[in-house]
Amino acid sequence: MAYSFDDICDTICRHPRLIIAEDYELCIQRTQSKNAQFINGNAVHEAIEDSVWVSLRLLHRRQPGRSVVVGNTKQSLHSLVDSAFESARKSSPDPWFRFPLWRFSKQKNPLVMTFEPIQDSAPQWKSQYSDVAGWPDLFKEEYRWQQFHTQLVRKGERIQPKHKSSTLRTHYSLLSHQDSDYFWVNESRSFSKLADQEDFKASTLAQKAKQLTGKGVKPQNNSYKWLLSSQACSMLLGEMTDWFCADSIHSGRSPLGRVPKLPCFSSDLTLVDDGAYEGAAHSAPFDLEGVLTQKTTVISSGRLESSLYDNYSATRENRLSTGNFLRAPGAPFPKISATNFFIQPSNRSAESLLQDLGQGLGQGLLISTVEKVELLSENGCDCLVKAHGWIVSRGCLASPFVNLSFKINALDLLGRVLAVGSDFVFYGACGAPSILIDDLPLESIR
Numbered sequence: 001m002a003y004s005f006d007d008i009c010d011t012i013c014r015h016p017r018l019i020i021a022e023d024y025e026l027c028i029q030r031t032q033s034k035n036a037q038f039i040n041g042n043a044v045h046e047a048i049e050d051s052v053w054v055s056l057r058l059l060h061r062r063q064p065g066r067s068v069v070v071g072n073t074k075q076s077l078h079s080l081v082d083s084a085f086e087s088a089r090k091s092s093p094d095p096w097f098r099f100p101l102w103r104f105s106k107q108k109n110p111l112v113m114t115f116e117p118i119q120d121s122a123p124q125w126k127s128q129y130s131d132v133a134g135w136p137d138l139f140k141e142e143y144r145w146q147q148f149h150t151q152l153v154r155k156g157e158r159i160q161p162k163h164k165s166s167t168l169r170t171h172y173s174l175l176s177h178q179d180s181d182y183f184w185v186n187e188s189r190s191f192s193k194l195a196d197q198e199d200f201k202a203s204t205l206a207q208k209a210k211q212l213t214g215k216g217v218k219p220q221n222n223s224y225k226w227l228l229s230s231q232a233c234s235m236l237l238g239e240m241t242d243w244f245c246a247d248s249i250h251s252g253r254s255p256l257g258r259v260p261k262l263p264c265f266s267s268d269l270t271l272v273d274d275g276a277y278e279g280a281a282h283s284a285p286f287d288l289e290g291v292l293t294q295k296t297t298v299i300s301s302g303r304l305e306s307s308l309y310d311n312y313s314a315t316r317e318n319r320l321s322t323g324n325f326l327r328a329p330g331a332p333f334p335k336i337s338a339t340n341f342f343i344q345p346s347n348r349s350a351e352s353l354l355q356d357l358g359q360g361l362g363q364g365l366l367i368s369t370v371e372k373v374e375l376l377s378e379n380g381c382d383c384l385v386k387a388h389g390w391i392v393s394r395g396c397l398a399s400p401f402v403n404l405s406f407k408i409n410a411l412d413l414l415g416r417v418l419a420v421g422s423d424f425v426f427y428g429a430c431g432a433p434s435i436l437i438d439d440l441p442l443e444s445i446r
Contacts, residue, residue, distance in 0.1 A: 041129030246313035266417035275339035342431035
């Protein structure tokens with residue numbers, strides 16, 4: 001028999017072994033999702049999922065332990081408690097272990113903190129194939145709704161914080177061709193409101209694909225000024241988020257472990273993680289340790305200011321958690337993760353950046369769409385990118401190119417930012433405006 005949230009809390013909290021436990025933290029997360037897919041206007045797939053994830057952490061000063069279970073039956077919950085105590089028995093004293101502090105604001109009856117979602121029920125989607133009608137090839141639409149219901153319980157706390165949130169994701173992909181050279185043009189967005197999702201039209205994607213269709217020229221390997229669109233920049237930024245997580249820096253997986261806290265990035269670059277960003281799809285009031293989410297500036301005017309922390313990694317540096325202990329949908333364990341990660345926009349238009357790109361007699365590259373980013377090195381700096389865009393000459397779009405595969409050093413790219421635009425857009429959990437990059441070598445893969 002499956003249990004409700006209240007049943008799970010009662011079953012765990014009344015367990016004889018936990019009644020005498022020093023302290024414990026229970027986290028329950030229910031994930032509901034609905035997926036729909038259309039190809040050329042025809043519905044080809046629809047699925048609804050509902051799962052419950054439960055984590056129990058024993059907060060014993062000498063021997064902390066953790067256990068996780070996916071499911072909510074009586075048998076699985078009793079197994080969860082036994083596994084947590086077994087994990088604690090096998091653990092050794094950890095000098096960096098601390099009790100995570102809850103700092104919720106005091107209320108008259110501070111028993112429950114509830115945050116209701118904006119989109120509380122699974123929507124019904126209709127195909128936007130009419131926006132690209134007459135297209136000779138393949139148009140695919142994918143829609144996804146997810147709702148997360150999270151509740152935290154701690155033996156030593158009266159407050160039981162609860163949170164509901166929902167996200168809506170739209171992905172369009174349009175197959176086009178250029179002289180028998182087939183390519184995809186993709187666009188993915190995440191929203192917190194159904195109205196915003198409905199306003200996102202496939203017609204803009206078709207327009208972008210039609211612009212690229214025609215006789216294209218591959219740019220030669222050389223040094224160029226680059227203009228990355230907000231989509232392209234967000235895709236690259238998505239591969240860098242782990243750099244700024246404290247556990248990656250402590251373990252040596254991040255290249256930032258070797259970066260001094262000096263202005264080593266472009267002075268025009270300000271990079272922010274904001275788990276409380278109003279209206280963003282990945283905002284929440286607290287993380288899975290009960291720490292309130294916040295705005296964290298990780299790079300300010302080119303200077304590395306802060307990492308992203310959970311309670312454990314923050315203790316190692318005598319700091320406080322930034323509220324970034326999160327669990328990705330389907331993941332077995334939480335970890336330090338970015339929330340809404342973005343480059344701070346300026347007041348410069350993308351059009352003015354394009355004019356700067358084409359100044360003089362040289363050529364520049366406009367990367368309008370990034371299809372894929374693949375990491376090539378363990379430190380995450382070197383990437384293989386597949387993209388479409390334009391060769392720009394004197395501020396004008398001269399020749400399109402498609403399926404351009406090239407290597408790039410992402411850390412070097414952040415140090416060559418000349419200017420940041422105002423056309424800010426979120427693509428999933430990452431957002432960015434257009435950015436202008438100083439002379440950067442193109443190392444294309446033929």
